[in-house]
Amino acid sequence: MKILVVDDEPDVRILFEQRFRREIRSGEFGFSFAYSGEEALTFLRDHPSEVVLILSDINMPGMSGLELLRHVKSDPLPPPPPRVMMLTAYGDEATHQQALQLGADDFLTKPVDFAALRTKLHAIETA
């Protein structure tokens, strides 16, 4: 399962690669990383129909995660449209609602509970 992780913090990559090292080694998950919303969109265009799931931060300089969400849900991209899960420090209800309204499939607050995330990812995979 190809997953695109979008976050402006470079250490996020290291974290994911270590946390999911078994799944990466076994080929169960494949992670790609983008450090901005624009980069993410470029990646999606360059690798059409590959990404199944996008895990995106909300608070980024330039295009915010919610902007990216809107683009992903409305821009004409080759099907199937990837799921989008928001990862964010802003755990308030208003942000949650806004994300859901824009079409987010899930909403996770930081610090990321990787065990729960792993469970969700497995669930998506087997679905």
Add this chain to the structure above:
Amino acid sequence: MDDGTVLMGSPVAILLVWWGRRVLDTRTRLPEWDRWLDRLWVPGALIFALGLFSRNPANWLDDVYFLVVLAIGMAVSWQLRAYRPARTVALGLAPYVVASGIEDVIGKVAPTFLRRYHDSFDLVTVLAVTWLITFLFIARNQRKALAAELLLRQQAADEQQRIEAQNQDLEHLVHQRTASLARQTNELRATLTELKETQTQLIQREKMASLGELTAGIAHEIQNPLNFVSNFSEVSAELLDELAEERARPTRDLALEAELLADLKQNLQRITQHGGRASGIVRGMLEHSRASTGERAPTDLNQLADEYLRLAYHGLRAKDKSFNAELKTDFAAALPPAQVISGDVGRVLLNLFTNAFYAVQKRQQMGEPGYAPTVGVATRRVGSAVEIKVTDNGTGIPAHLMERIFQPFFTTKPTGEGTGLGLSLSHDIITQGHGGTLRVESQEGQGTTFIITLPA
């Protein structure tokens, strides 16, 4: 004196007494004597009456009476010798008294001699009488002059009293006025103290307000590194579990174990790094909230500007999630550290950034198609000074408001949204606190640039 049909001495004496009393003012000056002088006319009158019936004893009595009166006159004058008119009267009487006396004595002792030379005696008498009358007139004038002088002195004394009374009144008024002025001064002083206290409170409130703006941004900023600390700790524990598993295998994969150990070391380094980030942010926040007794220290302005730019951005985003703007940084490479109070300059930058974000947000809300809100900060060296430019493409400042933006309490924000002290405090910090300059260039509807210059 002479044989006439009617005695002359007594009436004249009585007249003289009456006039003498007036001239010498014996009523006030010798009141006890005056009472007797008042009755002195009685013997005279009796003698005169007697003279009308029988000549002989009356003549002699008449002469005696006259001389007695003159003697009394001398005595009175002597009593009042301090009073100049009295001296004059005495001087006037003296020749006549002496002449009469001598004439009478000679008349008794050597009457023939008297008769032989009675023309001469008469002449002397006339002269003496003339002398007496003249001196009585002089005495009268002297008395008038003295009375006039007394009147003037009295008037002067009255005037003096009047002036004294006026002076007292004035002094009283002055006293009152001074008291009321002293009261006013105290009131003003109290008001001044109150105003100074209020000013301090307002400045503190402004600092609190800007601190509040920071809080949301800071909370987010701290959360990030702390997340990494906990995440990397957790994943390191997992790696250790995996390492233990590998070491328990019969055939060990040494390359994998080495990789795991290397990853572990890196993780711990990252934990240290992120921990340091968090403490740095806390330290920055503490500096900001501390009262500005800070001392100058060499500060990396690029780092300071970058930190506060992001803080301001997050602060605004925390309030309005839909807001975003492009952040452009243009930091001069190898910018030397500047001697500044980093907390204060940070506050200034925060204020300028917050204003910039507010301006671009306002412009974004106007719904211009294709508008890309941008806030930028640039640093560069200018001679021995450092220049920091904060630019935005927001709503801009109208020309007629440009002079007022640095005034205390001036704000274009709606009530409750701004204290109006931000720019005025920033201006003071830069100009008075650091000897630099803070300028603004702006185009209404286009954008604004604030330029800070700090001496090295």
